[in-house]
Amino acid sequence: MRRTLHWTTTTLAAALILAALLLPNTLPALQPNRFTRIPAEAIIGAVVMLALPRRPRIAAATLYGIGLAVLTVLNLLDMGFNEYLGRGFNAALDWDLLPDAQSYVADTMGTAVATGAAIGGVILILLLMALMAAATIHLSTLLTTHKARATQGALMAGTVWITCTALNLQAFGMPIASDHAAGALRTHAQRTVDSLEDEARFAEEAKADTFGNTPPDQLLPDLRGKDVVFTFIESYGRSAIEDPIMAPGVGRTLHASNEALAKAGFHARSGWLTSATFGGSSWLGHSTTMSGLWIDNQRRYRTVTAGEHLTLTKAFQKTGAWDTVGVMPGVQKGWPESKWYGLDRLYNAWQLGYKGPKFSWSTMPDQYALEAFQRQIHGKEHDKPLMSFVILTSSHQPWAPIPKMVDWDDLGDGSVFDAIQKAGKKAGDVLTDTTKSREQYGKSVEYSLTSLTQWMERYGTDDTVLVFLGDHQPMARVSGNHASRDVPISIVAKDPKVLDKIADWNWTDGLKPAEDAPVWRMSAFRDRFLTAYGSTPHASN
Secondary structure, three states, rough: OHOOOHHHHHHHHHHHHHHHOOOOOOOOOOOOHHHHHHHHHHHHHHHHHHHHHHHHHHHHHHHHHHHHHHHHHHHHEEEEEEHHHHOOOOOHHEEEHHHHHHHHHHHHHHHHHHHHHHHHHHHHHHHHHHHHHHHHHHHHHHHHHHHHHHHHHHHHHHHHHHHHHOOOOOOOEOOOEEEEHEEEEHHHHHHHHHHHHHHHHHHHHHOOEOOOOOOHHHOOOHOOOOOEEEEEEOOOHHHHOOOOOOOOHHHHHHHHHHHHHHOOEEEEEEEEEEEEOOOHHHHHHHHHHHHHHOOOOHHHHHHHHOOOOHHHHHHHHHHHHOOOHHHHOOOOOOOHHHHHHOOOEEEEHHHOOOOOOOEEEEOOOOHHHHHHHHHHHHHHOOOOOOEEEEOOOOOOOOOOOOOOOOOOHHHOHHHHHHHHHHOOOHHHHHOOHHHHHHHHHHHHHHHHHHHHHHHHHOOOOOOOOEEEEEEOOOHHHHHHOOOOEEEEEEEEOOHHHHOOOOHHHHHHEEEOOOOOOEEEEEEHHHHHHHOOOOOOOOOOO
């Protein structure tokens, strides 16, 4: 019995260590053939353990086990980040995103689930560290107990590894020799070094600005007198227009909306922008578009928002010819970035008068947010035209439950959405099913597009100019593992002179950009927009 227990424990310890050394960092790579390889790190570890005296060996084995646990956590984080954000985890940048992830889970699944997940995650990490340390100590003891045979076995394994490497021998479609763990650690270390170097470079880059010293009277002269609305639609990406599951419904919505706007006298042109982010971190897309800088991580975001780099929205404020407002139904706490964006006033989730239910993460339906914007801001008398910065949230994952359109005159305080929210799908049912997620994502984009274009049709005037775009593609599980980062962008206006100014952009007529319409980096939009509408460059250094 004792012998059976001993060999069972040994087998499990060896399997745990090999799994940690060979675990890939993406879900598609999680295949059986990944675990049939010979890891160099195991051979080196065995050699080191055999060479050390007892106490240093136990200390080294403990550190080795904890290191394997850390490597496993990093690989699991890579899996999650690749699945949702289309990139690996960055230890220098991404710890700040974990509280946001917990808040997202709380909004989606409830506070109890979020708290339980956070506590459970910490316990699992500590348990993993203890198990890994125990496994490495157990195996190191076994090696020294049978030192002669273990030494011979390590030499043989090393010889086989070198031979397989030299001859590039494979089994089950994979190289037999592996140094995957060392490579993973090198990758994470290089990401950290690159991030720190990038931060210093970007701080210098952000100081230079093509329009930083442009006098107020030379900014946006060709839009004077216009009410300009910049609107981001959450997760409105190229996949919504081209994916075979989402595209039919979204395409019908864009076609119907285009016809309705044309009937009301509006016309549109559309193109593509390549977003600085993917699957989440929407603020990176917003700030990239408005600043003209490529802001693809949190450190860059903090650097630029702490500085004086001119945003497109602030350019309107700088002229003195517009009142500038922000409508942020997703903001539920202080938002100091409003100063950097140049917003005279900010309306967050608590200032739009909504009394209805939340729709998962989204605090209120887009239709209500737009009606509140009209009622409290856009529809009132103003001494100056408005420049509005509006962020719509109904198409934010997990895309369940999704609001439905109601009569605009019946919106009231939003209580009309109670029954719609209760009858909708549950977030948990959608999150775990890829097909349902894709279907519901498409429906959420249809809803957001319908809300916005109906608002324009209902409340737009001869002087209204609407610029709307997506902030990023939906997560990889919905858009695909190799999806582009492109998002649609459209400019809608009744005055033909507004669209004539961008005729040389070669954008597609209507709300749906053609597949071969121009694609720009998102950071190029600010300068192109300022130039198109008459701004004169005066650079700052």
